[in-house]
Amino acid sequence: VSRVIPVDTFDLVIFGGTGDLARRKILPGLFRRYCAGQMPPEAKIIGAARSEMDAAEFREMVREAIGEFGSAPQSAGQLDAFLERVFYEAVDAKGDGGWDALKSHLRDDAVRAFYFSVAPSLFGDIAERLNHKGLSTPDSRIVVEKPFGHDLASAKALNATLAQYFDETQIYRIDHYLGKETVQNLMAVRFGNTLFEPLWNAQYVDHIEITVAETVGVGGRGAYYDKSGAMRDMVQNHLMQLLCLIAMEPPAKFEPDAVRDEKLKVIRALDPVEPQDIVRGQYGAGGGEDSYKTHVENDRSRTESFIALKAQISNWRWAGTPFYLRTGKRLRARTSDITVVFKDAPHSIFGADAGRHRNVLSIRLQPNEGMTLDVTIKEPGPGGMRLIDVPLDMAFADALGTDTEAVPDAYERLIMDVIRGNQTLFMRGDEVEAAWAWTDPIIEGWEARGDVPVTYDPGGSGPEDALMLLHRDGRRWREIK
Numbered sequence: 001v002s003r004v005i006p007v008d009t010f011d012l013v014i015f016g017g018t019g020d021l022a023r024r025k026i027l028p029g030l031f032r033r034y035c036a037g038q039m040p041p042e043a044k045i046i047g048a049a050r051s052e053m054d055a056a057e058f059r060e061m062v063r064e065a066i067g068e069f070g071s072a073p074q075s076a077g078q079l080d081a082f083l084e085r086v087f088y089e090a091v092d093a094k095g096d097g098g099w100d101a102l103k104s105h106l107r108d109d110a111v112r113a114f115y116f117s118v119a120p121s122l123f124g125d126i127a128e129r130l131n132h133k134g135l136s137t138p139d140s141r142i143v144v145e146k147p148f149g150h151d152l153a154s155a156k157a158l159n160a161t162l163a164q165y166f167d168e169t170q171i172y173r174i175d176h177y178l179g180k181e182t183v184q185n186l187m188a189v190r191f192g193n194t195l196f197e198p199l200w201n202a203q204y205v206d207h208i209e210i211t212v213a214e215t216v217g218v219g220g221r222g223a224y225y226d227k228s229g230a231m232r233d234m235v236q237n238h239l240m241q242l243l244c245l246i247a248m249e250p251p252a253k254f255e256p257d258a259v260r261d262e263k264l265k266v267i268r269a270l271d272p273v274e275p276q277d278i279v280r281g282q283y284g285a286g287g288g289e290d291s292y293k294t295h296v297e298n299d300r301s302r303t304e305s306f307i308a309l310k311a312q313i314s315n316w317r318w319a320g321t322p323f324y325l326r327t328g329k330r331l332r333a334r335t336s337d338i339t340v341v342f343k344d345a346p347h348s349i350f351g352a353d354a355g356r357h358r359n360v361l362s363i364r365l366q367p368n369e370g371m372t373l374d375v376t377i378k379e380p381g382p383g384g385m386r387l388i389d390v391p392l393d394m395a396f397a398d399a400l401g402t403d404t405e406a407v408p409d410a411y412e413r414l415i416m417d418v419i420r421g422n423q424t425l426f427m428r429g430d431e432v433e434a435a436w437a438w439t440d441p442i443i444e445g446w447e448a449r450g451d452v453p454v455t456y457d458p459g460g461s462g463p464e465d466a467l468m469l470l471h472r473d474g475r476r477w478r479e480i481k
């Protein structure tokens, strides 16, 4: 049974309130929090975007978005009541129009938050105008969408721009992976159980895999994606964040800076990645769909839609334990999981016939969030002492009996954290810069060498070379399914 603690009343301005992200995630998410009783009835949501429309037209747009993308269990009248809390002002991020009208919505006695759900090229303009036009106060919060920079230099420049107008404690850089229930559960599992943490190191862990697989291609984002690629779009942020949570030292407290300090240390301890430890792929045509190059309308594209790499963390805890990261589009299944493969028992008393058995903890972030722990047992029956591995399977929905409707999705949870003023699940400026500092030389390396990604067939597990990356080390990826 989920316990909903209402947040303080707030004025949330969504720049880009008419955009795709606002319609698919932010607004339906806010409605779910409203229905769950977490959003106070006096709270206000103010859409701000370029289109000229009035509040009534925006409310219709929000109603449609919730109809299409929302899933709140609502009682009669709830949507109408929610929409009464929704407002709109046409504002030009690069101009002077609309800012005073927007300001007139803001109350002195409500938490004030500004969500930048617009192209990153507008982040600086909006930050500046919020300040110069007197909309922001020292307690206001800003929520900044991804991508946060394109490389280290641009991330530093963006941090510097935001720092002119906002203190670091006011800036919420969103990585929605950190808002997922299972990702937080990862910390609960690690630090709440005596069972795991003593074994969570190079002495007992053979290797760790992080896989984020998608079935979709680049879709309508081709032009953007082709300038970015899997390394920038997924590894630098999402996979890096997962890596940090799995590898970090226990923070002394579950508090924003304590957690973020430990994550930062992991990133800084990452070794540079050697060229032979990276596999880049690009999907070909297949399954009735065009190739990557066709999707992005660039015959000569060298951008990767798949990447696998072997990362090493040079610190006391992890020296010698590789972390294998892989992510890609047009793969067999949509799945995100983290797999911790423990070492073999030091000596097999059952002889060579018993085979090789090891404990594997697999944490599934999506779909069907849950965990399995492979445990070695005796094969039942008269066949002698034969060993098999069986999964202790815990699908969270079954185990907890949670009404999945009541569990907030990543965006909802993170927005509520912004209102509460809790930065634990948001990236700090130095973390983002450190992640780019590790990523940049890898990208510069393949650009300087003129590396071309290998083509892979859609619907599989990516390029053969990615399998070889582990085979070479006598290991095998967990199947994508």
Ligand code: NAD
Residues within 6 Å of the ligand: 015, 016, 017, 018, 019, 020, 021, 022, 048, 049, 050, 051, 091, 092, 093, 094, 116, 117, 118, 119, 120, 122, 145, 146, 147
């Ligand atoms: P979008 O193009 O659908 O929407 C852009 C919004 O910005 C519109 O509301 C538009 O009116 C507004 N806008 C554009 N120029 C403006 C200006 N000069 N002044 C004021 N408003 C202006 O974009 P989106 O897909 O919603 O993405 C928004 C942000 O979220 C981007 O930073 C994107 O990278 C990020 N993001 C999006 C998704 C997604 O699934 N769509 C996922 C992750 C991150």
